[in-house]
Amino acid sequence: MAAHTPEEVAALRATGAVHRVSVPGSGESWLVVSRDAARAALTDPRLRNDIRHSASWDTDGGHALGRNMLQSDPPQHTRLRRLVAAHFTPARTAALRPRVEHLAGALLDALPNPGTADLVARYALPLPVTVICEVLGVPGTARPAFHTWSNELVTPTFPEAAAAAADALTGYLTDLTGEKRAAPDGTLLSDLTEAADTGALTPDELLGMAFLILVAGHETTVHLISATVHSLLSHPEQLARVRAEPDLAARAVEESLRFDSPVHSTAFRFAAEPLELAGTPIAAGDAVLVSLAAASRDPRHFPGPDRFDAGRAPGGHLGFGHGLHHCLGAPLARLEATVAVRLLLERCPALAFATDPATLTRRTGTLLHGLAELPLRLG
Helix, strand or coil, X not given: CCCCCHHHHHHHHHCCXXXXXXXXXXXXXXXXXXXXXXXXXXXXXXXXCCHHHCCCCCCCCCCHHHCCHHHCCCXXXXXXXXXHHHHHCHHHHHCCHHHHHHHHHHHHHCXXXXXXXXXXXXXXXXXXXXXXXXXXXXXXXHHHHHHHHHHHHHCCCCHHHHXXXXXXXXXXHHHHHHHHHHCCCCCHHHHHHHHHHCCCCCHHHHHHHHHHHHHHCCHHHHHHHHHHHHHHHHCHHHHHHHHHCHHHHHHHHHHHHHHCCCECECCCEEECCCEEECCEEECCCCEEEEEHHHHCCCCCCCCCCCCCCCCCCCCCCXXXXXXXXXXXXXXXXXXXXXXXXXXXXXXXXXXXXXXXXXXCCEEECCCEEEECCCEEECC
C-alpha cells in the first residue's frame, strides 16, 4: 500500500472506516480512513507507538535513531516531549519570524527572475533545512549531507542504502553531541546533550531525539510549501484571492494541510490488547495505520472535500495529527510555509508552471507524500 489517491480513499470509506491492507515491506495492517475513526484511534491508549507491541516484532536492528518520542508511549513519551517542548512554543516560534523572512528573501534573491527554477530544490527545501538546523545547532557545512541521509531514511531506495544512511547519521550526531558537550552553545542539541549528561536521557535517546527533530523539522515543511504553491497554481481563482488578500496565505497553507497533506499516514501503531475500532475487531499485536490524508477529506466533516478553498475556515483537519503525538513543530511549520508562500507571491507576480503539472512526480510512501520537484516560471 503506497499513498492512495483521493478517489481510492473515497471508495474505501464508502464501504467502511477501517480496512485490512497490505503494506509493502511491512506486511498486513489495518488502515483507518474516516475522520471520526482516525480521531478515536489517535487517542486510544490501547494503540501504542512502541514497536515491541507488534505481534511480529523481533528486533529493532540495534539502531539508536529509533529511540525517540514518535516511537514511544507514556511515560517515556511524556518525559521526552517535555525536554524539547520549550523550544517549540508559539512565542518562541513567533520570535523566529524575522529570521525566516530573511532566509526566504535571500533564497528568492538567488533565483533567476525572470527565468525558471525548481521550487523544491531552490526554495522549499533549503528554507526549512536551514531553520531547523539552526534551532538544533547543526553547522552549515553538514546540512547537504544531512538532507541526503534524511531523504534516504524517510524514502529508502533499498535496505542497504537506508542502513548506510542510518550509520552515517548516527556517527555524525555522535560526533556533534561530543562537540556540544565540550562547548555548550544554547542550541536544542546542546540542551539535549546536557540532559543526557544529567541522566534525563539515555545516550540512545539523545541520538534518537536529534534524528527525529532534524527529519520531522524539515521533511514535512518542504512538502507543505511546494504543495501549497502547486494547489494555488492549479486553482487560478484561489491564487487570485490570495494575491488580492495576502493575509489569506496562512489560510491557504492550512487548507493545503487538509487538501494535500504532507504526512499521508501516521507511523504504525500496535494494539497492546484486543480492541474494537469503528466496529472492526483489532487483535492484540495487530498494526494500525491512520490515514491523516483520508481523514482530512471526509465529506461528513468537510463540505466539498476535494475542492481546494483558500478561504475555508481553518480547523478540523488532521494534517498535524491528533492527541499525544500531535506535531510538536506545527507552529514552526505553519510560520515557515506562510512566510514562504506570501513572499514568493509578492516577489513573483507572473508565477506559473514551467512544465505540464500532469507530468510532475511525487514521493508516494506510506508516511510522507510530496512533490519531488516543482519547476516554475518566476517571471
